[in-house]
Amino acid sequence: MTVSTDDPVLEWFDHTANAVDLSGAVSPPEASRIWAVTWLAARRAVRDIRRGRAAPAALVTAVQNVLETLVPAAAQPLAAAAAATLDRLGRDQLFARRAVARGIDAGRLAADDVLAERSDDGPHPAAWRPYLIASPAHVAPEPPPGPEHPDYARDLAEVRTLGSADSAARTPEQTEVARFWTQPSLATYTPAVRAALAALDAPILERVGLVAVLHVVTLDAQIIGYAAGERHPRWRPARALGGPARSVWTPLVQPEPGEPEFPCLHTTYAGAAEIVLTALAGHPATPLRVGGRSFTDWRQLTAECVEAGVWAGLHLRTSAEAGAALGRRVAFRCLSRWSGHSV
Secondary structure, three states, rough: OOOOOOOHHHHHHHHHHHHHHHHHOOOOHHHHHHHHHHHHHHHHHHHHHHHOOOOHHHHHHHHHHHHHHOOHHHHHHHHHHHHHHHHHHHOOOOHHHHHHHHHHHHHHHHHHHHHHHHOOOOOOOOOOOOOOOOHHOOOOOOOOOOOOOOHHHHHHHHHHHHHHHOOOOOOHHHHHHHHOOOHHHHHHHHHHHHHHHHHOOOOOOHHHHHHHHHHHHHHHHHHHHHHHHOOOOOOOHHHHHOOOOOOOOOOOOOOOOOOOOOOOOOHHHHHHHHHHHHHHOOOOOOOOOEEEEOOOOHHHHHHHHHHHHHOOOOOOOHHHHHHHHHHHHHHHHHHHHHHHOOO
């Protein structure tokens, strides 16, 4: 991602995206965790400074320090970028240099605190402690319908027709949508969020808070989704429809991802992002262009993501819809706790 240097919030959003690309994170929640920890620290640092040149200096330092810990491969370019940004902030006068020094102290402290708080995260997202959801059971999805349920048979018939590699019923546009949504959720949403952040005319604390809340909430949704998938394991359509006892059936998108079939984690992320972005950024003022596709409302991304799971042959409709509903529940619960919360 090309880095902007006109706006410290966008500049360090871009540096975060580039560091995540270098991280080698093997699962979407691991990449989301880097974003969440980094910008939660940035939000705390800016909250403690609030205004003047100290605030962007706090942001820069918090982001740099967390990313250098979580993504050592990015340490050298981050150090050079931080030195350049801090030099610009403190270049004019002695007062500015003193403000920058205060911001640096606040950024270091916030980074150390958040890294210490999340140091017990284990290797698997299902075992991570949510950030804002105190009782995951209150938002977890109900078990999916079993093979004997009419909804299961209906969903299986739909994905058999629309999700196969050689489907004659799926339109070319549906095929395009299915392939578009196979990329990780962050790859889809990062440019869209950047556009919303660039358009948000608000104080630095609010803009930094948008990035922090989005990634904390979507990570909580993924954590709870992974745990639900372990409690309710379910075959993907290819296994349910194929095998020795049935005719061979191949999904459009291969290979299948390693995440649970139920709930769909792509739609879980989308549902959570939809609520946060609508609440904190509002509806896009101009159409969002993401990977050649255009959207005018955050709900459109979620709706398309639900359909894509079926058209790709990767999810039953029940699983895709359950993921979106889970993400929305998590987001509403998190937003109700965020205001004034000590995180």
